[in-house]
Amino acid sequence: MKKRKNIILLLLFLIGLGLILYPTVSSWIQDWNHSKAINNYRKQIEAENAAQLEQKKEEARAYNGRLSAADPPKENVSGTQDSAVGYYDLLSFQSVMGYLEIPEIGVNLPIYHGTSDLVLEMGVGHLESSSLPIGGEGTHAVLMGHRGLPSSTLFNKLPKLKEGSRFYLHMLDETLAYEVDQIKVIEPDNLADLQIVPGKDYVTLMTCTPYMINSHRLIVRGHRIATPPPGEEAAPAAAVQVQPQVEQAVWPWILAAIAAACLLALCIILLVKKKRRKGPRA
Template identity: 40%
Template sequence: MRKIRQAGMVVLIGLGVILMGYPWFSNWLYQHHVASSANVYEQYAAESGTSEITKQLEAARRYNQELVNSRVMLTEPYCDTSLPEDIRYEEVLNPTENGMMCFVEIPKINVSLPVYHGTSEEVLKKGVGHMEGSALPIGGVGNRSFLLAHTGMNTSRMFSDLTELSEGDLFYIRVLNMSLTYCVCEIQTLLPEEADHLYPDENRDLISLVTCTPYGVNTHRLIVTGERVSDADVKKVDVPVETADWNGSVWMRAYLNAILAGSAMMAGLAVVVKVLSMFWKKGRKKC
């Protein structure tokens, strides 16, 4: 009987270790997948001729201009954009034909994520979604792109640490053979229905990163907006992986707290079981 109990305890401890390590392992797998996708994308950009890259960019610029002409209202992000029939959203800026249009990199929180067409749940499980009806993220004065990602996923960090950004921080868009630099200029926390901010500025080149907040509650939307800046005016920031991963990561802190709470509960349960076992043994001896 004792051996059975010991074996059971070993199994429970093993399961506990697996569960505690799952978030880190799954995030590592996801980052490996992202790195592979990035290699494929970069290979396409490197091997494609100038004419092919120009063709992709011209189609994206035409799409953005047609958005301006059609006066699409982003307060209805899933509305019919009423664009010409020969312009299909899913086919524009889709160089590798898998829905991936670019990558967004945020050095401060050590995030590099693929950006896909649309904001369906399937897309948001894979990475960042581009809000249809907003400008494609290729830069340009008067454009404003909206890039959405989840917070609090147990498989990867996504935009969980977006709360750690401050005005003046940089993020980058890697699209085709271009690298676009944006400097955070505004941070807002709004209710989902508060959409007055969802407008481009004809004099600025903007990209807004959007996620749910507060962490685990998700009643509001955190909107971090960056304005395009010249590479000559900024110094690229390189954040060490260990610093970005462990110092200040909301995602990591949440799981560490969960592990501590779970460990405390298991320890308490073990003590209760031990005490009850002792009383049970004493009762048997008296009998």
């Protein structure tokens, strides 16, 4: 009977430990997945020749040229292949179109086509009815990300940005720099602030707010600025290479922590069992 009770206590302890470690461990795993996707993207870009990259840019510019400045983007785009013929082939390298870097809040996230639930669990989603994020006058790209997921941080720290903050889009062989000039909270169906403005080059980052309630949308808009030299503010592209080593550097520590916790639990159970056998002293 006592043995069964000890086993139950150990199982409860391990379940509790798993619940405590889950957010941290899953976040580490997601960080590694993000870094892996980014580095695979960079390798593919490096393997392309200049003519191929320029062709992809021209295709994206043609797509942007067909968008109307009169109609704001729609957040409830289905994200299916039928909604825009050829959309998923534009700027696509194994489904990644580029990556977003926000040094101020430690964000390096791959950008995917569409805003389906699956996409937003993997990284940042591009709002399909908005401009593709390649820059240019008369464009307004909208990038969406989740907050509050237990498995990944994603846009959790987006509210920490302020006017004057900078973020960067790494698209094909270019780095596009943007400076935040507008931060607003809007109703989900009031997307007028996401419209294309003639002559302007905007990118808006969007997430749900308030935290865990998600009744509104936080939008952080940036306008295009000159890209600073590497190392001045934007992290060099090679810096992203560090994070794939998380798999080798972190996993031994995770396994060691779990093993240590199990050993500690076993020691506690054995000590309690030994104490009970001795019984109370006279």
